[in-house]
Amino acid sequence: xxxxxxxxxxxxxxxxxxxxxxxxxxxxxxxxxxxxxxxxxxxxxxxxxxxxxxxxxxxxxxxxxxxxxxxxxxxxxxxxxxxxxxxxxxxxxxxxxxxxxxxxxxxxxxxxxxxxxxxxxxxxxxxxxxxxxxxxxxxxxxxxxxxxxxxxxxxxxxxxxxxxxxxxxxxxxxxxxxxxxxxxxxxxxxxxxxxxxxxxxxxxxxxxxxxxxxxxxxxxxxxxxxxxxxxxxxxxxxxxxxxxxxxxxxxxxxxxxxxxxxxxxxxxxxxxxxxxxxxxxxxxxxxxxxxxxxx
Amino acid sequence: xxxxxxxxxxxxxxxxxxxxxxxxxxxxxxxxxxxxxxxxxxxxxxxxxxxxxxxxxxxxxxxxxxxxxxxxxxxxxxxxxxxxxxxxxxxxxxxxxxxxxxxxxxxxxxxxxxxxxxxxxxxxxxxxxxxxxxxxxxxxxxxxxxxxxxxxxxxxxxxxxxxxxxxxxxxxxxxxxxxxxxxxxxxxxxxxxxxxxxxxxxxxxxxxxxxxxxxxxxxxxxxxxxxxxxxxxxxxxxxxxxxxxxxxxxxxxxxxxxxxxxxxxxxxxxxxxxxxxxxxxxxxxxxxxxxxxxxxxxxxxxxxxxxxxxxxxxxxxxxxxxxxxxxxxxxxxxxxxxxxxxxxxxxxxxxxxxxxxxxxxxxxxxxxxxxxxxxxxxxxxxxxxxxxxxxxxxxxxxxxxxxxxxxxxxxxxxxxxxxxxxxxxxxxxxxxxxx
Numbered sequence: 116x117x118x119x120x121x122x123x124x125x126x127x128x129x130x131x132x133x134x135x136x137x138x139x140x141x142x143x144x145x146x147x148x149x150x151x152x153x154x155x156x157x158x159x160x161x162x163x164x165x166x167x168x169x170x171x172x173x174x175x176x177x178x179x180x181x182x183x184x185x186x187x188x189x190x191x192x193x194x195x196x197x198x199x200x201x202x203x204x205x206x207x208x209x210x211x212x213x214x215x216x217x218x219x220x221x222x223x224x225x226x227x228x229x230x231x232x233x234x235x236x237x238x239x240x241x242x243x244x245x246x247x248x249x250x251x252x253x254x255x256x257x258x259x260x261x262x263x264x265x266x267x268x269x270x271x272x273x274x275x276x277x278x279x280x281x282x283x284x285x286x287x288x289x290x291x292x293x294x295x296x297x298x299x300x301x302x303x304x305x306x307x308x309x310x311x312x313x314x315x316x317x318x319x320x321x322x323x324x325x326x327x328x329x330x331x332x333x334x335x336x337x338x339x340x341x342x343x344x345x346x347x348x349x350x351x352x353x354x355x356x357x358x359x360x361x362x363x364x365x366x367x368x369x370x371x372x373x374x375x376x377x378x379x380x381x382x383x384x385x386x387x388x389x390x391x392x393x394x395x396x397x398x399x400x401x402x403x404x405x406x407x408x409x410x
Numbered sequence: 411x412x413x414x415x416x417x418x419x420x421x422x423x424x425x426x427x428x429x430x431x432x433x434x435x436x437x438x439x440x441x442x443x444x445x446x447x448x449x450x451x452x453x454x455x456x457x458x459x460x461x462x463x464x465x466x467x468x469x470x471x472x473x474x475x476x477x478x479x480x481x482x483x484x485x486x487x488x489x490x491x492x493x494x495x496x497x498x499x500x501x502x503x504x505x506x507x508x509x510x511x512x513x514x515x516x517x518x519x520x521x522x523x524x525x526x527x528x529x530x531x532x533x534x535x536x537x538x539x540x541x542x543x544x545x546x547x548x549x550x551x552x553x554x555x556x557x558x559x560x561x562x563x564x565x566x567x568x569x570x571x572x573x574x575x576x577x578x579x580x581x582x583x584x585x586x587x588x589x590x591x592x593x594x595x596x597x598x599x600x601x602x603x604x605x606x607x608x609x610x611x612x613x614x615x616x617x618x619x620x621x622x623x624x625x626x627x628x629x630x631x632x633x634x635x636x637x638x639x640x641x642x643x644x645x646x647x648x649x650x651x652x653x654x655x656x657x658x659x660x661x662x663x664x665x666x667x668x669x670x671x672x673x674x675x676x677x678x679x680x681x682x683x684x685x686x687x688x689x690x691x692x693x694x695x696x697x698x699x700x701x702x703x704x705x706x707x708x709x710x711x712x713x714x715x716x717x718x719x720x721x722x723x724x725x726x727x728x729x730x731x732x733x734x735x736x737x738x739x740x741x742x743x744x745x746x747x748x749x750x751x752x753x754x755x756x757x758x759x760x761x762x763x764x765x766x767x768x769x770x771x772x773x774x775x776x777x778x779x780x781x782x783x784x785x786x787x788x789x790x791x792x793x794x795x796x797x798x799x800x801x802x803x804x805x806x807x808x809x810x811x812x813x814x815x816x817x818x819x820x821x822x823x824x825x826x827x828x829x830x831x832x833x834x835x836x837x838x839x840x841x842x843x844x845x
Contacts, residue, residue: 162807163526164502181839182814247671269667270614272821358615360821361814375491377811378522379498 157385162378173386183387185361186369187394189276193365194344197280202336205288209295210325224296228289235286239353242282243269246354272362275355279363282350287343291336298332299325334406338399345391345398366391451736452482453743457514458490461692463563463727465762467514470747473754483743490516501527506732511740516727517550517565518809521636523730524553525807531558532731537745544767546802551728558730560744561767563689565726566797567622568706569594570676570684570694572607573785579604583705588720590713591623591653598662601682609662609682611675617813617820618724619685623650626711627718628801631813631840636806639844641816642830642837646715651820651829653712658824685709687724688793691763694783701783706792721799726767765793808844815839 160169177183212223245251246268253265268278310320348367351357357364373384457463464487471483500509515523524531533556540548543561551559573583579601598609629646632639657663664681666672675681677697694704708720731740747754755771758764772794780786819832
């Protein structure tokens with residue numbers, strides 16, 4: 116009896132494995148195999164298809180590459196300025212939209228979420244035209260007599276960065292808002308009622324109840340936004356192409372340039388992309404530690 | 411059960427590996443044999459710019475199909491960036507099977523393809539006579555003494571000027587013949603003062619003007635060998651930088667941020683001149699109400715550079731045949747059309763406005779025709795004349811990589827860094843980047 120049981124259990128296990136075998140195979144083939152290949156590639160140098168192993172020379176080059184550091188600096192500037200702004204904005208909007216007295220809730224929620232549905236390329240192109248020298252934004256600001264001459268949104272090193280930040284904030288705030296909204300709806304209303312009875316003001320309720328209870332979501336959105344910003348590509352590619360003079364160059368745009376714009380150097384491009392992997396691991400680890408969440 | 415599962419897995423693996431190795435052997439076979447299929451083979455062509463390159467290729471196709479009724483030629487339009495991306499990923503994976511038979515490549519990039527993917531392109535052999543084409547096109551289109559490209563778009567530059575604005579400022583077209591950049595800036599200031607219009611429009615993120623300036627003096631970002639950066643102590647480049655700064659500081663430049671705002675600059679009548687390649691002609695002419703108000707004068711030269719001439723090149727391109735199935739048919743097609751057909755070149759001029767670099771074609775009638783849009787000027791003949799004067803330089807492998815470094819140093823220079831320091835910084839960066 117015991118022996119039969121044993122073989123049956125084994126069989127059940129095997130069937131389970133069989134069910135996921137296809138998925139495991141696919142994951143190995145399409146995720147792990149390219150990752151390992153890319154890691155191997157990062158140790159090779161040479162132009163185009165003439166690649167040979169060259170030890171750590173790509174990694175040495177990385178640490179003396181001024182353009183790479185410009186790209187890292189730009190990307191972190193976007194990260195430090197844009198992610199906090201966006202998350203605070205998403206939180207405020209979600210709290211406002213969660214108000215039970217608000218009318219046309221569905222309309223506002225859809226309107227703010229809608230940018231996330233648009234294609235990255237399409238919205239980037241639209242932003243490029245809006246913020247052109249003769250674009251709608253300049254025209255509007257000049258007609259309202261806020262500006263006397265057009266701002267060079269895309270051709271000036273500082274304004275180009277501002278344009279990119281405005282663009283990504285527009286695109287992603289609604290996306291993060293959805294997470295906050297769903298989490299807010301899980302907070303029991305009786306907590307707020309109790310607070311009201313105790314005489315807590317609106318802002319007090321926000322800082323002492325809402326924010327602490329949203330902590331896991333804040334952590335989640337900040338990690339995903341960090342990863343997203345480190346991989347920032349579509350907006351840069353379509354709005355500024357990294358210019359003027361590398362002022363908005365992101366790490367991903369640099370990888371694209373190394374692979375396709377310059378004489379192709381796929382080995383070094385792989386090295387730069389592995390640097391993003393390392394940065395994401397370190398930053399996510401820090402964020403989890405800082406949030407003090409061990410779960 | 412277990413056996414079955416392992417067998418299934420193994421079979422799956424086998425199939426996968428079989429597929430990939432199959433593709434490889436196929437590809438090798440393609441590059442070796444297959445010669446007699448020419449004619450019935452379908453030829454695929456990739457190019458960019460519907461109004462220029464695609465239109466030209468379609469004319470070549472029509473001319474060829476008239477003589478070879480069973481020839482199948484498909485012309486596909488892609489953006490230039492997409493072509494580069496597809497070519498690089500395709501060639502890097504070691505198979506040219508998903509790629510076209512004929513592809514258009516910009517001259518600045520030609521060497522990086524020919525040298526980094528050896529054996530991926532088909533030598534043209536006797537299909538064309540290289541010496542029939544403009545000399546400066548032969549450097550980029552050949553490698554290791556062999557001719558790989560059919561030289562095409564000349565990219566010859568001129569200075570397009572608005573005669574009405576100049577008149578208002580007290581100048582005639584004759585005053586702009588054979589000027590240098592200092593004189594150009596002076597005229598620009600006068601135009602701005604009298605008409606309020608800027609002299610030209612520039613994208614600060616595009617150093618095309620610098621490229622045109624230095625090629626006019628036979629200089630480039632790299633030394634003659636095509637790999638050693640030549641930025642520090644390059645007197646020509648230094649003068650080009652200085653002229654560019656003077657131009658930018660003279661308050662005669664309307665800043666644009668992309669191609670469409672560049673076009674809008676002159677189509678809307680905001681700027682008085684365009685220093686650029688002849689491929690801009692169809693776009694200038696698209697503003698039909700400005701007919702008769704434009705003229706084309708020789709490109710300004712650098713004042714101090716001894717070798718500088720009134721002719722240069724911006725972004726010309728050429729056709730290449732890939733080493734894959736159908737290459738014989740593709741070579742034959744190119745050789746019979748853009749490689750030798752004088753009549754076709756006349757049609758290219760009259761129908762599309764394309765000036766090739768095929769020397770015998772310049773004798774034809776279409777090249778001497780007057781153009782009413784340019785006030786009756788024989789612009790094509792002028793461009794053809796300037797084409798013959800363009801200095802030959804070796805673009806080498808790294809035009810765009812170095813240009814990205816220079817863009818940053820140009821910003822630094824415009825913001826106050828000394829020009830020598832900017833160029834020597836660029837030199838050391840280029841040296842560490844180009845390996």
